[in-house]
Amino acid sequence: MSATAGAAALPAEAAGAELRRGAWGTTWLLLTFMLVNFADKTVMGLAADPIRDELGLTRGEFGTAQxxxxxxxxxxxxGVSFLTRRVRTTVLLxxxxxxxxxxxxxMLLGAAGFGTxxxxxxxxxxxxxPAAPVAVHHLHGWFGQRERTLPTAVLMVGAAGGVAVSAPLLTVVIGAWGWRWAFGIVGLVGLVWAVCWYVRGEEGPLAPPLGRRSPSSAAGDGGGASVPYRRLLxxxxxxxxxxxAFAAYWLLSAxxxxAPDYLHEVSGLSLRQSGAVVTATAVGNAVVLLSHGLLARRASRKGRAPRLPVGLGGGLVMCVAAVSIAAFAEVDAVGVKIALMVGPMALTNVILTVSQTxxxxxxxxxxxxxxxxxxxxxxxxxxxxxxxVTGRMVDGAxxxxxxxRSAYLLMAALVAVAGVLAVCFLRPERDAARLDVPETPGAGPPVH
Known part of the structure; x- marks a missing residue:
């Protein structure tokens, strides 16, 4: 039974509570989905040294593998984003x-080498x-436009949380059982999540209908008339x-x-110490994302816009992060570097939520x-x-x-340009009015 049908059979107050439980239950499931997603990405960085040693790889070759x-x-x-118009997002996820x-x-097999x-x-x-865009699309089927920033931020916390949770655990696994078992563990955890999603995953009441639709039918589902993709993009x-998002993802991927190799080779930290710093950085990223989401939610519940427009606020935050990245590249003190990683450099992640919403x-x-x-x-x-690029820059220096140092200065430049562009051109309300896209209302009582 769909969430909409189930809620319709209940009195209004009970239906609202049911929708809230379904919306936030889905949010937590998708947060776990993103945790596993980024744990998968974290394995390579954490196991960089043992992988390179066992397989005999240069940093350039390792960067190629990553x-x-x-x-x-x-x-x-x-490609999969086009399938969201034909296939339910529950199935795609x-x-x-x-x-x-x-x-x-x-990679659990001992014979698996560089080619594998x-x-x-x-x-x-x-x-x-397709994980992030499909997950966000599915999540927005549960929340109206003004309610989306916090759940979207929670979803993006999966990027930071995946690192925070997996870094210490996988560091222990690598030390105790070897780097191959780090790959095996995250694979098995993903299978467990798939079972949970098969049992509990469902579409939200604001999910658009499937199949080709005319502009009039598109308007009928609350989504507004179809807009040519050329105008949107x-x-x-x-x-x-x-x-x-490109600039933020550049920093995140690097x-x-x-980061573990940098902390080990440049700052002289051990593998375990590097893992602890990576974990602390991920926690800082999560705090930034949740704080941004909570501030946006507070403004929405009071029925007012944020004090700063989306573009101006997001752009200024990116500029502060860019200065912090440049300072990180230039300073030598390990304590200062760690403070910058955990604090102001984490502000870059705000644009990941802002861009999605x-x-x-x-x-x-x-x-x-x-x-x-x-x-x-x-x-x-x-x-x-x-x-x-980072691996080649380090190998060629x-x-x-x-x-x-050169690689981080490049990151700072990308983030700074992104901040300036956001201040000047990120205007979702103006562009929505120009494209004639109405605001998506909530599915019932506000989701608290």
Whole structure:
């Protein structure tokens, strides 16, 4: 039975409570989905040294293996996003979880070498590429426009939480059983999540109907008349959101791959100490995302807009983060570096929530999955380029510290440009009015 049908059979107050439970129950399940997703990505960075030692890889070759994860990531994100108009997101999410879990398990075999590593990372990336856009699209089927920032932020916390939870656990696994079992553990956990989702996953009351629809029928489901994708994807809001997410994902991907190596080689920390710093950084990322979501929710519940427009607020935060990244590259004190990683550098992640909700605002409900998939297509390109470029810069520099310094200054420049663009062009309400996309109302009483 769907959430809508079940709620309709209940008195109004009970129906509202049922919808709230369903909405937040789905949010927690999808948060776990993203936790597993980013635990998968974390394995390579945490196991970098033992993998390179056992397989005899240079940093450039290791960066190539990590970039292989994103070889089909973007294409899969875009391709599967079109399926959201034909296939229920519950089915798509289940299929992705099963595929990415199975893709991890071959690395348990002792004979699996560099070739197997590259192939499995390609398959894993193809399975995980659509994860975020499909999960956000599914989640927005449970929440109205003004209620979405906090649950979207909770979902994005999965990126930070996946690192925070997995880093210490996988560090212990790698030390006790070897790096191959780190791949096996995350694969098995993914299979467990798939079973839970098969039992509990369901569509929300605001999910758009499936199949091809005329503009009039699109308007009938509350999503507004269909808008040509060319107009959507060339709007200032979509382009700025895409570049901002690209810059944030560049920093995130570089950190997942190279932060443990940087902390070990440049700052002199042990593997266990590096894992602890990565965990602390992930916690800082989670705090930033949740704080942003709670502030937006507080403003929404009071019926007023945030004190700063979305673009201005998000852009200024990105500029502060850019200055912090540049300072990180220049200072030598380990304590200062760690403080910057845990604190102001984490502000970059705000744009990940802002970009998702801004794109959802300017897009009719039936086209939302495709617009979010196209957004993922762009920012996932950073996942291809960032590990590879960073590895090559370090290998080609006069020293490892010099290479990492240049790599982090490049990251700072990307984030700074994204911040300036957000201040100037991220205007979801203006572009929604221009595209004639009405605000999506809530499905009932406000979700608390």
């Amino acid at each position: 970039s292989a994860f994103f070889a089909l990531f973007s294409l899969a994100a875009l 289940l299929g992705m979880a099963l595929l990415w879990s199975v893709a991890q398990l071959p 590593l590259v192939v499995t990372r390609v398959l894993l990336g193809a399975a995980e590429g 060339l709007s200032g809001t979509w382009l700025t959101a895409a570049f901002g 950190g997942l791959t190279w 801004a794109v959802a605002r300017i897009t009719p409900a039936g086209q939302r999955g495709v617009a979010l998939g196209a957004l993922a297509f762009v920012y996932a390109l950073a996942g291809i380029l960032s590990p590879l 006069s020293s490892v510290p010099a290479g990492y």
